[in-house]
Amino acid sequence: MTTLVQQAETVRQVAIAGNPNCGKSTIFNALTGMRQKVGNYPGVTVEKKTGRFFGSHGETMSLLDLPGSYSLQVRSPDEAVARDVLLGRLPDTPRPDVIIAVVDASNLERNLYLVAQLLDLQLPVVVALNMVDLAEQNGCVIDVAALREKLGVPVIPMIATKGVGFIELKQALSCDPLPKPAVCVPMPEVIETEARALAEKLDISSDIAFPEALLLLALHDRALAELAHEREIIDATLAAQRRIRDVDLDPMSAQVDARYAWIQKVCHAAVSKPGDHSVSISDRIDGVLTHRFLGWAAFLGAMALMFFCIFTVAQYPMDWLDGACTGLANWVGSKLPASDLRSLLTDGAIAGVGRVVVFLPQILILYFFLGVLEDSGYMARAAFIMDRLMSRVGLHGKSFIPLLSSFACAIPGVMATRTIENRKDRLVTILVAPLMSCSARLPVYALMIAVLIPAANALQKAGIMLCMYLLGIIAAFVMAWLFKRTLLKSETPMLLLELPPYRMPSLQTVALRMWERSGIFLRRAGTVILALSILLWALATYPKPSDPNASPADALAHSIAGKMGHALEPAIRPLGFDWKIGIGLIGSFAAREVFVSTMSIVYNVESSDKENIEPLRDTMRNELRADGRQVFTPLVCIGLMVFYVLAMQCISTVAVVRRETNSWTWPLFQIGYMTALAWLGAFAVFQGGRLLGFQ
Amino acid sequence: MSGEVLSSLAAGERGRVVGFDLPPEQQQRLLEMGLTTGVEFQIIRYAPLGDPLDLKVRGYHLSIRKREASCIRVARL
Numbered sequence: 001m002t003t004l005v006q007q008a009e010t011v012r013q014v015a016i017a018g019n020p021n022c023g024k025s026t027i028f029n030a031l032t033g034m035r036q037k038v039g040n041y042p043g044v045t046v047e048k049k050t051g052r053f054f055g056s057h058g059e060t061m062s063l064l065d066l067p068g069s070y071s072l073q074v075r076s077p078d079e080a081v082a083r084d085v086l087l088g089r090l091p092d093t094p095r096p097d098v099i100i101a102v103v104d105a106s107n108l109e110r111n112l113y114l115v116a117q118l119l120d121l122q123l124p125v126v127v128a129l130n131m132v133d134l135a136e137q138n139g140c141v142i143d144v145a146a147l148r149e150k151l152g153v154p155v156i157p158m159i160a161t162k163g164v165g166f167i168e169l170k171q172a173l174s175c176d177p178l179p180k181p182a183v184c185v186p187m188p189e190v191i192e193t194e195a196r197a198l199a200e201k202l203d204i205s206s207d208i209a210f211p212e213a214l215l216l217l218a219l220h221d222r223a224l225a226e227l228a229h230e231r232e233i234i235d236a237t238l239a240a241q242r243r244i245r246d247v248d249l250d251p252m253s254a255q256v257d258a259r260y261a262w263i264q265k266v267c268h269a270a271v272s273k274p275g276d277h278s279v280s281i282s283d284r285i286d287g288v289l290t291h292r293f294l295g296w297a298a299f300l301g302a303m304a305l306m307f308f309c310i311f312t313v314a315q316y317p318m319d320w321l322d323g324a325c326t327g328l329a330n331w332v333g334s335k336l337p338a339s340d341l342r343s344l345l346t347d348g349a350i351a352g353v354g355r356v357v358v359f360l361p362q363i364l365i366l367y368f369f370l371g372v373l374e375d376s377g378y379m380a381r382a383a384f385i386m387d388r389l390m391s392r393v394g395l396h397g398k399s400f401i402p403l404l405s406s407f408a409c410a411i412p413g414v415m416a417t418r419t420i421e422n423r424k425d426r427l428v429t430i431l432v433a434p435l436m437s438c439s440a441r442l443p444v445y446a447l448m449i450a451v452l453i454p455a456a457n458a459l460q461k462a463g464i465m466l467c468m469y470l471l472g473i474i475a476a477f478v479m480a481w482l483f484k485r486t487l488l489k490s491e492t493p494m495l496l497l498e499l500p501p502y503r504m505p506s507l508q509t510v511a512l513r514m515w516e517r518s519g520i521f522l523r524r525a526g527t528v529i530l531a532l533s534i535l536l537w538a539l540a541t542y543p544k545p546s547d548p549n550a551s552p553a554d555a556l557a558h559s560i561a562g563k564m565g566h567a568l569e570p571a572i573r574p575l576g577f578d579w580k581i582g583i584g585l586i587g588s589f590a591a592r593e594v595f596v597s598t599m600s601i602v603y604n605v606e607s608s609d610k611e612n613i614e615p616l617r618d619t620m621r622n623e624l625r626a627d628g629r630q631v632f633t634p635l636v637c638i639g640l641m642v643f644y645v646l647a648m649q650c651i652s653t654v655a656v657v658r659r660e661t662n663s664w665t666w667p668l669f670q671i672g673y674m675t676a677l678a679w680l681g682a683f684a685v686f687q688g689g690r691l692l693g694f695q
Numbered sequence: 696m697s698g699e700v701l702s703s704l705a706a707g708e709r710g711r712v713v714g715f716d717l718p719p720e721q722q723q724r725l726l727e728m729g730l731t732t733g734v735e736f737q738i739i740r741y742a743p744l745g746d747p748l749d750l751k752v753r754g755y756h757l758s759i760r761k762r763e764a765s766c767i768r769v770a771r772l
Contacts (some may be wrong), residue, residue, distance in 0.1 A: 495747055
């Protein structure tokens with residue numbers, strides 16, 4: 001504990017704030033390099049990113065990345081994090097000693113809005129005037145000395161992507177003592193008076209009471225009730241707001257107007273635009289990429305390229321990883337005598353974790369593309385193009401990316417929902433994301449298509465697959481529509497989307513993002529998935545049959561999993577499934593692709609090579625019921641595929657949903673509704689098909 | 696010119712914000728993004744499916760839906 005306190009005293013705490021797209025993460029990454037870690041703020045789902053770097057005298061400084069936002073005005077608990085950090089109100093996060101306010105020089109007016117709010121906080125501020133090269137290209141000349149004087153804080157011109165300005169930035173941060181802002185944004189008199197009066201009622205230290213009072217005054221009733229807990233403060237704020245309205249000012253907008261009026265004066269003094277109104281390169285690119293026809297072509301092309309890479313290029317490293325896991329399992333198997341321990345290690349732990357780790361190359365490629373699209377500015381255009389479709393079901397253009405990512409894997413999809421500000425919309429997106437057919441379903445589809453049509457040609461295979469993908473998409477949209485109207489009823493959220501200028505993506509930013517995300521993925525594979533793999537292994541192993549020479553199929557039938565399959569039979573009989581399929585469903589509860597390996601154990605097919613499903617296919621096709629009818633009729637095959645399109649069957653997704661929603665309610669609800677949906681889907685196929693006279 | 700709203704302007708046209716008929720929270724968000732009363736803007740384009748729209752204000756591109764845009768009173772320039 002002493003060391004922690006000492007550290008907090010000696011290490012200068014730096015916070016970095018800025019609008020989205022201002023280059024904040026580039027500066028953060030350039031300062032800290034690999035010395036960064038990602039966590040969560042307690043109670044909310046906002047990411048907490050911290051790192052360390054060295055000041056100009058070689059002293060260690062701690063850097064905290066504040067969530068990117070356009071304003072400090074708080075409207076929800078998630079948005080409150082930045083304000084609480086800056087006011088020093090979070091128990092585990094010390095109040096920063098200095099704030100780096102990153103500002104996009106090519107978009108100065110709007111970026112200065114946040115700076116205007118930061119100046120109120122009575123904390124030293126250093127303005128990092130980033131992308132000065134871009135501003136110059138746009139024909140915008142910024143007088144840095146004039147800007148420094150008008151803002152009353154140090155201003156450092158920077159080109160973060162080229163490493164320009166970091167020495168000067170560090171010098172400004174190492175300054176001792178750090179100068180406090182010399183300027184405060186002038187507010188209308190009545191606002192100033194009311195804020196001072198309200199500040200005295202607040203039970204917090206005097207230097208943060210005034211900015212807090214300003215924020216309270218601009219809150220409307222609902223948010224006020226959510227964020228200020230004491231009745232006394234709420235009443236005082238409402239009374240002050242009434243007095244402001246009495247002099248014909250709107251408490252919600254008066255502060256904003258005052259800040260922008262001040263910004264206009266600052267810009268008037270510091271920025272000159274020598275009459276250049278030519279269309280920028282970025283605007284010209286936009287003319288193509290958001291064009292009525294070309295825009296769609298570019299969009300579909302980009303998506304097609306991404307999925308081509310995810311499903312074909314990733315196959316090679318996936319095969320290597322798969323081989324490595326099998327090799328490791330064989331090696332462990334050869335070193336240990338036949339025992340439960342050996343089986344636990346090889347069949348339980350290594351196979352279970354391996355099945356998930358195998359997807360790492362796909363996830364890396366997905367994050368590479370998402371990173372490039374995000375960093376280049378195209379992601380905002382994708383949301384712009386797709387928003388009309390998404391808003392039909394009550395969602396946001398921003399829900400598009402999470403759903404898209406879920407085609408590779410629902411885990412990055414669920415994590416990508418963090419960009420959706422509205423809690424209810426975020427939940428709806430999380431709830432329907434696993435309905436998108438992820439790559440783990442591919443082995444199941446491949447097996448069932450082979451059983452359905454043994455000699456299927458490429459066109460037939462692709463056609464059936466496409467139908468399954470479409471079914472998932474339709475189900476996701478219908479469920480989103482339903483949830484938005486019932487459980488998570490809320491207005492279609494307002495769209496406020498900045499379309500940033502296009503730029504070359506920074507490879508460092510993209511690489512760090514891939515590194516960070518795959519780390520989260522692997523940690524989960526090492527913990528939750530490991531534990532569950534062992535549990536499932538135990539269910540499929542114990543109790544053992546009395547005959548030690550029993551075949552694996554008999555042993556499985558004798559195990560708890562086998563008994564569960566039997567117990568499950570009445571529930572799945574209406575779907576045309578027997579108890580052996582039931583074992584497959586239970587075995588693949590943790591991960592869909594396990595269905596294939598479970599089926600090969602059930603049918604006693606020795607097949608170590610997952611590419612070669614022919615022996616299993618033929619056994620399944622020849623499997624007969626007690627009355628001599630075929631088990632895997634076309635209707636059962638299609639019903640089983642439909643079941644896998646709609647069922648949750650993925651414990652890693654459950655784990656990530658639990659973490660992202662901070663509760664067990666939502667993941668359990670999700671398992672419930674998706675299983676019900678899957679059952680109904682398979683039921684409709686089997687019984688409906690029979691009514692229509694199909695087999 | 697009375698009764699004109701932002702969404703009634705065609706791509707390429709310029710205007711000035713005159714007032715808002717939006718719930719306070721939404722209005723505040725728009726204001727903070729720089730779409731304040733009196734500010735000038737230009738509609739750059741509508742999205743391929745006709746909604747949302749891309750407008751240039753204070754030197755940057757902001758996209759909002761027609762629904763909200765139809766609640767922003769403007770004067771055509």
